[in-house]
Amino acid sequence: xxxxxxxxxxxxxxxxxxxxxxxxxxxxxxxxxxxxxxxxxxxxxxxxxxxxxxxxxxxxxxxxxxxxxxxxxxxxxxxxxxxxxxxxxxxxxxxxxxxxxxxxxxxxxxxxxxxxxxxxxxxxxxxxxxxxxxxxxxxxxxxxxxxxxxxxxxxxxxxxxxxxxxxxxxxxxxxxxxxxxxxxxxxxxxxxxxxxxxxxxxxxxxxxxxxxxxxxxxxxxxxxxxxxxxxxxxxxxxxxxxxxxxxxxxxxxxxxxxxxxxxxxxxxxxxxxxxxxxxxxxxxxxxxxxxxxxxxxxxxxxxxxxxxxxxxxx
Amino acid sequence: xxxxxxxxxxxxxxxxxxxxxxxxxxxxxxxxxxxxxxxxxxxxxxxxxxxxxxxxxxxxxxxxxxxxxxxxxxxxxxxxxxxxxxxxxxxxxxxxxxxxxxxxxxxxxxxxxxxxxxxxxxxxxxxxxxxxxxxxxxxxxxxxxxxxxxxxxxxxxxxxxxxxxxxxxxxxxxxxxxxxxxxxxxxxxxxxxxxxxxxxxxxxxxxxxxxxxxxxxxxxxxxxxxxxxxxxxxxxxxxxxxxxxxxxxxxxxxxxxxxxxxxxxxxxxxxxxxxxxxxxxxxxxxxxxxxxxxxxxxxxxxxxxxxxxxxxxx
Numbered sequence: 001x002x003x004x005x006x007x008x009x010x011x012x013x014x015x016x017x018x019x020x021x022x023x024x025x026x027x028x029x030x031x032x033x034x035x036x037x038x039x040x041x042x043x044x045x046x047x048x049x050x051x052x053x054x055x056x057x058x059x060x061x062x063x064x065x066x067x068x069x070x071x072x073x074x075x076x077x078x079x080x081x082x083x084x085x086x087x088x089x090x091x092x093x094x095x096x097x098x099x100x101x102x103x104x105x106x107x108x109x110x111x112x113x114x115x116x117x118x119x120x121x122x123x124x125x126x127x128x129x130x131x132x133x134x135x136x137x138x139x140x141x142x143x144x145x146x147x148x149x150x151x152x153x154x155x156x157x158x159x160x161x162x163x164x165x166x167x168x169x170x171x172x173x174x175x176x177x178x179x180x181x182x183x184x185x186x187x188x189x190x191x192x193x194x195x196x197x198x199x200x201x202x203x204x205x206x207x208x209x210x211x212x213x214x215x216x217x218x219x220x221x222x223x224x225x226x227x228x229x230x231x232x233x234x235x236x237x238x239x240x241x242x243x244x245x246x247x248x249x250x251x252x253x254x255x256x257x258x259x260x261x262x263x264x265x266x267x268x269x270x271x272x273x274x275x276x277x278x279x280x281x282x283x284x285x286x287x288x289x290x291x292x293x294x295x296x297x298x299x300x301x302x303x304x305x306x307x308x309x310x311x312x313x314x
Numbered sequence: 315x316x317x318x319x320x321x322x323x324x325x326x327x328x329x330x331x332x333x334x335x336x337x338x339x340x341x342x343x344x345x346x347x348x349x350x351x352x353x354x355x356x357x358x359x360x361x362x363x364x365x366x367x368x369x370x371x372x373x374x375x376x377x378x379x380x381x382x383x384x385x386x387x388x389x390x391x392x393x394x395x396x397x398x399x400x401x402x403x404x405x406x407x408x409x410x411x412x413x414x415x416x417x418x419x420x421x422x423x424x425x426x427x428x429x430x431x432x433x434x435x436x437x438x439x440x441x442x443x444x445x446x447x448x449x450x451x452x453x454x455x456x457x458x459x460x461x462x463x464x465x466x467x468x469x470x471x472x473x474x475x476x477x478x479x480x481x482x483x484x485x486x487x488x489x490x491x492x493x494x495x496x497x498x499x500x501x502x503x504x505x506x507x508x509x510x511x512x513x514x515x516x517x518x519x520x521x522x523x524x525x526x527x528x529x530x531x532x533x534x535x536x537x538x539x540x541x542x543x544x545x546x547x548x549x550x551x552x553x554x555x556x557x558x559x560x561x562x563x564x565x566x567x568x569x570x571x572x573x574x575x576x577x578x579x580x581x582x583x584x585x586x587x588x589x590x591x592x593x594x595x596x597x598x599x600x601x602x603x604x605x606x607x608x609x610x611x612x613x614x615x616x617x618x619x620x621x622x623x624x625x626x627x628x
Contacts, residue, residue, distance in 0.1 A: 186543070221537035228502040228503060263628065274627065310532070311536075313581065314580055314581035
């Protein structure tokens with residue numbers, strides 16, 4: 001069996017306080033780097049770049065290290081960890097942010113060590129596009145770069161975000177963000193606009209309805225795995241990205257494949273999307289990282305297989 | 315090539331006046347029977363039961379007759395045709411009914427002639443469950459019965475609806491209706507409750523996100539075909555049902571197949587759902603039946619194939 005490629009990711013490490021129709025959780029672990037790295041680590045080794053305050057439990061960083069996650073890029077700064085407070089109503093389609101205390105995250109400046117610079121795959125989670133570019137400036141020669149973003153940056157730093165987009169292969173955002181980024185109201189036309197901005201691959205996240213993959217060869221429509229208990233959707237998008245990029249790393253993905261073997265490339269991306277949807281479906285079944293923390297490889301493989309069967313014509 | 319089975323359908327024939335973000339259409343052809351029968355007629359012969367007023371254009375009934383649709387069950391009553399006035403906002407997920415004039419439809423009483431009674435497949439569109447049962451009382455020995463319903467009957471005549479459900483094989487409703495019918499909030503648990511009420515097959519329509527098929531063997535998740543122009547979602551559900559039942563009729567579907575050849579049965583249902591999603595995607599691209607009226611078999615087959623490819627892992 002070939003060795004999986006290494007993924008480097010940068011983003012937030014946070015405490016979340018969240019209330020949903022299923023209950024509430026106070027100051028639990030959250031942030032894109034946590035969700036992404038734990039999800040991706042089921043498939044491939046991950047290096048993380050982030051910052052926490054001195055109130056962050058060392059035990060969690062130690063736990064990450066036991067799971068194929070290189071935590072040498074985690075800075076511990078004087079002050080408090082980023083804290084997000086939010087809630088979800090009804091069908092839990094959208095988060096209501098009640099407060100955001102950036103704390104030490106406000107002055108985050110990702111610094112890469114020589115090992116980080118050699119990473120094969122890069123995932124730039126949803127942070128300031130200036131920082132996303134700073135990471136790209138420091139890496140040597142990644143084979144594939146993916147990024148996420150959100151309304152806050154699309155409206156707040158559109159020019160910087162567009163600079164980032166010119167340098168990435170894959171963008172994963174949700175449907176509303178795709179409309180906001182392009183000014184379009186139809187997802188097919190929005191996808192065309194976005195693919196003109198740089199990313200050759202677009203993933204549109206559709207929450208409980210799954211994800212849409214748009215590449216040079218066409219469209220793939222992946223459903224969400226239908227869970228019987230939805231507890232907390234926080235982290236679903238980052239878990240999706242972790243499952244997706246993890247799968248790509250396990251297949252030694254390289255953007256050159258799009259030219260040298262477009263059929264294999266497309267199939268790999270489609271399987272990656274299914275891996276992402278599967279991972280997200282576990283995350284939403286409990287608060288924080290709780291479900292991912294007790295997830296076993298066998299369960300993951302079973303559900304992934306089940307989801308594949310749910311789209312087979314037979 | 316084997317001959318397709320015959321489908322008998324009962325429901326409304328109407329004039330619709332509808333306004334959407336894409337424009338408006340006044341007193342155009344609508345009603346479940348019109349959408350269903352035109353859609354189904356691409357795959358199989360259809361017999362329709364309905365009532366219109368003497369303001370209904372004979373030319374439309376004549377046109378239906380040219381398309382493999384037996385219109386001998388259309389009653390022409392003294393008075394005006396059923397007229398629905400509605401609008402859609404934003405993403406066009408839900409219709410706002412502005413007025414409903416039942417007119418001659420109020421006293422509709424479906425009468426079956428000897429040919430109707432011998433129909434192989436029955437589709438009971440969204441009408442009073444008492445009338446749905448009256449049709450079932452009159453048919454001889456159908457091989458498969460499907461029905462639709464809506465909020466109005468779920469809350470207004472729950473006991474009668476439950477009597478209908480005991481006698482049908484397939485129920486197609488939307489997600490909100492499934493929740494209302496069962497009091498559940500999760501679609502998986504709602505599906506289990508509904509399948510205990512009678513139908514062994516449940517189709518949950520999810521609008522722009524496609525449809526979910528739940529059978530004894532599992533779940534199939536079909537996406538909607540992503541259209542680049544959405545004009546008017548009116549009739550999408552009935553066109554879906556027409557495409558679905560039409561495909562089943564073309565395969566000579568019979569409920570016994572669920573026991574004798576469950577694999578073939580399941581695959582047929584899945585292909586039927588894809589046929590339904592494809593048909594609905596044409597309907598929403600124009601007002602009324604306009605797109606279906608100019609739809610060619612070749613276009614339909616092409617898009618159906620395209621949609622199949624959009625869910626293939628490769």
